[in-house]
Amino acid sequence: MITSTQNAHVKYIKRLAQRNFRQRERKFIVEGIRFVEEALASNWTADYLLYTAQGTQLERGMMLLEQARGKGIETLEVSESIMRELTDTETPQGVLAVLWQPDYTLGDVVKPGQHPLVVIVDGVQDPGNLGTIIRSSDAAAASGVILLKGTVDLYNPKTLRSTMGSLFHLPVMQAEDVEGVLNYLISLGITLLIGDPADGIPVFGANLQEPVGIVVGNEGAGPRKEIFCHKHQKITILMPGNAESLNVAIATSIILYEATRQRHKIQ
Numbered sequence: 001m002i003t004s005t006q007n008a009h010v011k012y013i014k015r016l017a018q019r020n021f022r023q024r025e026r027k028f029i030v031e032g033i034r035f036v037e038e039a040l041a042s043n044w045t046a047d048y049l050l051y052t053a054q055g056t057q058l059e060r061g062m063m064l065l066e067q068a069r070g071k072g073i074e075t076l077e078v079s080e081s082i083m084r085e086l087t088d089t090e091t092p093q094g095v096l097a098v099l100w101q102p103d104y105t106l107g108d109v110v111k112p113g114q115h116p117l118v119v120i121v122d123g124v125q126d127p128g129n130l131g132t133i134i135r136s137s138d139a140a141a142a143s144g145v146i147l148l149k150g151t152v153d154l155y156n157p158k159t160l161r162s163t164m165g166s167l168f169h170l171p172v173m174q175a176e177d178v179e180g181v182l183n184y185l186i187s188l189g190i191t192l193l194i195g196d197p198a199d200g201i202p203v204f205g206a207n208l209q210e211p212v213g214i215v216v217g218n219e220g221a222g223p224r225k226e227i228f229c230h231k232h233q234k235i236t237i238l239m240p241g242n243a244e245s246l247n248v249a250i251a252t253s254i255i256l257y258e259a260t261r262q263r264h265k266i267q
Contacts, residue, residue, distance in 0.1 A: 038165035055094015109144030123218035131162020138166035200234030
């Protein structure tokens with residue numbers, strides 16, 4: 001059992017709390033039985049799994065440990081105090097895994113010949129908003145999510161928790177080359193849909209059955225100006241009440257639901 005904070009594995013995991021280190025190592029941490037279950041069930045590559053005796057007392061915890069060992073994943077028992085040192089939650093469940101970050105490309109998110117529904121996230125800063133957007137995209141069977149440069153870290157613990165495991169169900173790509181992404185999508189005949197509080201066509205009047213990319217902008221500033229230089233269509237969510245605006249995650253979810261309704265011919 002690992003009981004020392006000076007253990008090499010413990011020191012390494014503590015450094016993964018830093019975004020720059022995560023990016024350099026291409027690894028990240030997931031906590032909790034359900035989250036680790038989702039990761040292993042989705043065949044994500046795990047470096048190793050840490051657990052406590054208490055975390056594996058329940059049947060699900062023990063089954064998870066056996067599953068990890070069956071996949072050849074190194075498992076290491078740690079003390080309760082070490083687990084508390086390494087986790088971001090107030091009440092750790094006694095299971096933690098270090099996973100490799102997948103290296104998705106545009107071809108993984110949108111393949112030629114598909115009928116894609118893509119979500120493009122541009123500069124969203126709140127981890128909870130990003131996690132909810134990914135979760136809603138998963139629920140709507142979106143082709144994938146593209147995170148443009150300047151968006152909050154996908155592997156932020158709060159982002160991960162907000163996805164509720166949906167991160168493992170669809171490709172989520174982080175993109176540095178904004179122009180390259182937009183040009184690729186346009187070349188495949190994808191129409192960019194940009195939310196506008198008042199000057200767009202009503203969302204239920206837009207054709208969301210065709211290949212579309214829903215552009216989700218920064219909470220305060222909206223999408224960057226360069227996006228408007230590409231072929232796009234503005235859409236508006238009608239709000240007959242007194243609210244001035246909607247949370248960006250809620251607005252995205254409404255648009256995704258309308259796309260689902262149209263694509264599945266729901267009345």
